Amino acid sequence: MEAVESGARWVVGMAPGGSTYVLTKWVFLRALGIIYLVAFASLWVQIRGLVGPHGILPAEQFLQAVRQHYGAERFRLVPTLFWLRADTLALHLACGAGVACAFLLMVDVWPTGNLIILWVLYLSLASVGQIFLAYQWDVLLLETGLLAILVAPRATLPAFTLLLLWWLLFRLTFESGIVKLNSGDATWRNLTALDYHFWTQPLPTWTAWYTNLVPLWGKKGMVLATYLFEIGFPLLIFGPRPLRLVAMAGIVFFQLTILGTGNYNFFNLLAIALALLLVDDATWARLLPERLAHALSGAARSPSLPLTGVVTAVGLVTCGFATLKLWTTVFPRSNPPRWVIAPMVWLEPLRSVNAYGLFRVMTTERPEIIIEGSDDAQAWKAYEFRWKPGDPGRRPAFVEPHQPRLDWQMWFAALSSYEYVPWFRAFEARLLEGSPEVLGLLASNPFPDHPPRYVRALLYEYRFTTAAERRATGAWWRRDLVGAYSPTVSLAR
Numbered sequence: 145m146e147a148v149e150s151g152a153r154w155v156v157g158m159a160p161g162g163s164t165y166v167l168t169k170w171v172f173l174r175a176l177g178i179i180y181l182v183a184f185a186s187l188w189v190q191i192r193g194l195v196g197p198h199g200i201l202p203a204e205q206f207l208q209a210v211r212q213h214y215g216a217e218r219f220r221l222v223p224t225l226f227w228l229r230a231d232t233l234a235l236h237l238a239c240g241a242g243v244a245c246a247f248l249l250m251v252d253v254w255p256t257g258n259l260i261i262l263w264v265l266y267l268s269l270a271s272v273g274q275i276f277l278a279y280q281w282d283v284l285l286l287e288t289g290l291l292a293i294l295v296a297p298r299a300t301l302p303a304f305t306l307l308l309l310w311w312l313l314f315r316l317t318f319e320s321g322i323v324k325l326n327s328g329d330a331t332w333r334n335l336t337a338l339d340y341h342f343w344t345q346p347l348p349t350w351t352a353w354y355t356n357l358v359p360l361w362g363k364k365g366m367v368l369a370t371y372l373f374e375i376g377f378p379l380l381i382f383g384p385r386p387l388r389l390v391a392m393a394g395i396v397f398f399q400l401t402i403l404g405t406g407n408y409n410f411f412n413l414l415a416i417a418l419a420l421l422l423v424d425d426a427t428w429a430r431l432l433p434e435r436l437a438h439a440l441s442g443a444a445r446s447p448s449l450p451l452t453g454v455v456t457a458v459g460l461v462t463c464g465f466a467t468l469k470l471w472t473t474v475f476p477r478s479n480p481p482r483w484v485i486a487p488m489v490w491l492e493p494l495r496s497v498n499a500y501g502l503f504r505v506m507t508t509e510r511p512e513i514i515i516e517g518s519d520d521a522q523a524w525k526a527y528e529f530r531w532k533p534g535d536p537g538r539r540p541a542f543v544e545p546h547q548p549r550l551d552w553q554m555w556f557a558a559l560s561s562y563e564y565v566p567w568f569r570a571f572e573a574r575l576l577e578g579s580p581e582v583l584g585l586l587a588s589n590p591f592p593d594h595p596p597r598y599v600r601a602l603l604y605e606y607r608f609t610t611a612a613e614r615r616a617t618g619a620w621w622r623r624d625l626v627g628a629y630s631p632t633v634s635l636a637r
Contacts, residue, residue, distance in 0.1 A: 156303050156310070157385055163424035167437060169301040170252075171428065172309075173259075175417040176292055177249030180262050182410050182545045183285060184242030187269060187277075190549055191235045192581040194276045199581050200550070200571050203230040203272035221493050224271040225264065238265050256296040263289040270495060275567055276549045281411035283498045287312060288414060290496040291462070306421065308463055313418040314378045315466060316500045317395060319473045321374025323501030326476055335364040337506040343608040344507040346555040347407035347531055347548075348540045353620055355405050356608050373398035381422065392422040407531070409547035465497040473499050510606040511558040513629050517575065517596030521632060524600070525590035527575070529554065533606055536621040550585045558603065562630045569633075572599045576635045601629040 157163040195203040207230055210218045219227065226234060242265045245258040267286055270277040291312065294305045324332040331337040339360055342352040358366070377394035380387040396419050403412040429437045465488050472478055491497065512533055516524040528534050531543050532551040550571075557565045574582040578595030603626040609619050 155382060156306050157424070163385060163426065165301045165306055165421075165424055167425045167428035167432065168306075168421055168423055169295055171423075171432075172417060172421055173255055173292065173296060174250055174252070175413075175420065176259075176288065177246050177251075179285065179410050179414050179417060179545075180266070180289070181243060181246035181250065182413070183266065184239050184246055186409065186546045187273075187549075188236070188239035188243065190585060191239055191269075192232060193579075193583075193585040194549060195272055195274065196232050196235060196581050198574070198577075198579045200574055201274050201276070201567055203235065206272060206274060220490075222271045223493055224268040226268055226272050230272060235269075238269055241265060242269075256293065259289060259293045259296050263293060267495065271493070275553060279547075279552075280498070280500055280502060281409060281414065283495045284316065284411070284414055284500065286495045287498055288418065308466075309418060309421050310381055311463060311466060313395070313415075313421065314381050315470050316415060316418065317374050318378040319470060319500045320502055321371055321378075322474055323504040324371075324374075326474070327504040329505045331506040331508065332367070335367040336360070337503075338363040338366050338370075340506055340508045341503070342405060343606075344510045345406050346552050347543065348533070348608075349405060349407060349542050350540050350620070352405045353540060353608050357611060370398075385424065388422045389427065392419045395419040403544065407542060407544045407547075410545045413545060462497055465491070469497060469499040473501065507559065511626065512604050512606045512623070513554055513558045514602045514604060515572070515575070516600055516602065517591055518598045518600075519591075519596055521598045525596075527590060528587040530585070530587040533621055536606075536609075536619040536623055537617075539620055548585070558629070562601070568601075568630070572601070572630065572633050573635070575599050576633070598632050598634045600632040603627055603629040 156165075191199075193199050195201055195206070197204060203226055207218075207222065207224075207226060210222050214221055225238070228234070242262060245261045245265070249255055249258045249262065263286065266282075266289065270282050270286065273282075288309075291305065291308050295301060295309070324337075329337070331340060342348060342356040345352065373394055377391050377398075380391035380394075382388075383391075396416050399412040399415045399419070402408060425437075468480060468484065468488060472480065488497070510533075514534065515527045517527065518524045526534070529548075529551050531541065531548045532554050533540065553567070557568050562568065571582070576595055576597075576599055578591070583589045604623040605626055606621050606623045609617070609622050613622060614620065
């Protein structure tokens with residue numbers, strides 16, 4: 145174990161007289177506390193409508209189905225505290241406890257204990273959140289949170305743990321770039337992907353409308369820059385200190401550009417927090433107030449050998465599985481032996497060692513679902529969502545770091561056939577029932593006095609207006625009706 149730690153010290157530059165990362169650890173854990181706070185608070189305001197007893201996909205019903213099908217194996221397949229109870233009170237307590245523990249982590253109170261609680265709570269919520277908590281940033285937060293538990297004990301940051309976090313940052317950024325090449329997607333190959341991205345992304349912003357006006361040659365240059373930032377800059381992470389700082393600056397800049405043109409909740413903030421781990425104490429000492437930097441530096445002590453051993457043992461297992469994930473991402477046709485894959489599959493429900501890669505295939509159209517209700521199947525009124533495109537005249541807005549998870553899932557639903565989106569039928573049923581919890585996820589309820597008798601979903605093709613069209617009409621979108629997305633449905637009365 146000591147040999148592994150010594151090797152890691154050499155890689156990260158922690159040799160005697162080299163870099164230290166005490167201030168780095170302090171900044172990272174405070175940033176992670178903020179991100180956890182955002183994640184739990186964002187989920188808290190939606191949890192009843194998503195998986196509450198009267199929500200779209202009730203957690204209690206989900207757990208009951210898992211219990212019936214898998215018996216005792218259910219505890220491994222769905223690791224969650226909600227096996228004890230999954231009613232509204234339990235969901236609220238989990239989210240509230242997450243907010244409280246995240247705040248304590250922010251202010252540096254009992255960091256190790258709070259990080260353990262936060263990881264367990266978020267894993268519990270993700271396990272019952274079903275399709276609504278199946279995003280890459282959810283598993284990224286869990287993987288980061290698990291590694292942060294190894295960082296938190298009040299000791300000098302172990303070199304091997306720091307190396308694991310660098311490895312996570314490398315995998316996140318490098319895999320996101322390499323999957324675009326490996327996918328064979330024509331738009332990434334011919335550099336036209338960003339001619340579509342700004343108006344086909346899940347929740348566009350008004351800045352995306354303006355960015356979409358950039359001429360095609362400019363967008364092709366932006367695609368080349370994407371490859372540079374996602375594939376080139378990560379290669380500098382394990383270089384000498386000056387190159388690491390260049391990697392950090394490049395990754396942070398790239399994440400800020402994404403943050404400035406799209407709504408990706410806490411994902412960009414988490415990527416930036418990981419990138420800040422490349423900054424050593426000497427650099428932080430110039431950025432933080434002198435008194436704070438001195439106080440934090442003096443608080444460090446050397447970790448005990450047992451602590452170092454535990455960290456290294458857990459880290460080696462994590463690193464091995466993470467490396468295998470990277471290998472299969474870079475070489476998708478590789479076929480690792482079954483004995484290698486089996487342990488990784490067994491641990492998969494913990495969602496803490498993952499593969500990454502957003503937008504490996506660029507969508508080139510924007511279908512949008514518009515849901516309407518009616519009392520007589522003749523006069524129809526539309527349900528307006530808070531954030532996803534609907535009214536063509538409504539300006540696309542910023543909502544990050546909050547993630548409106550129903551609005552996000554509507555984007556995925558529109559890309560699939562109605563028959564393959566079972567949660568959508570449950571959503572329609574809740575509208576017909578007039579569920580207050582589900583209606584609370586929407587911007588408005590066109591049937592305030594009683595639920596509609598009928599509900600239908602229409603499919604439209606949306607596209608950003610041109611500058612000339614917007615000057616003439618004031619609209620941000622133009623849309624064309626494609627047809628019915630779902631049949632007209634009603635409840636048996």
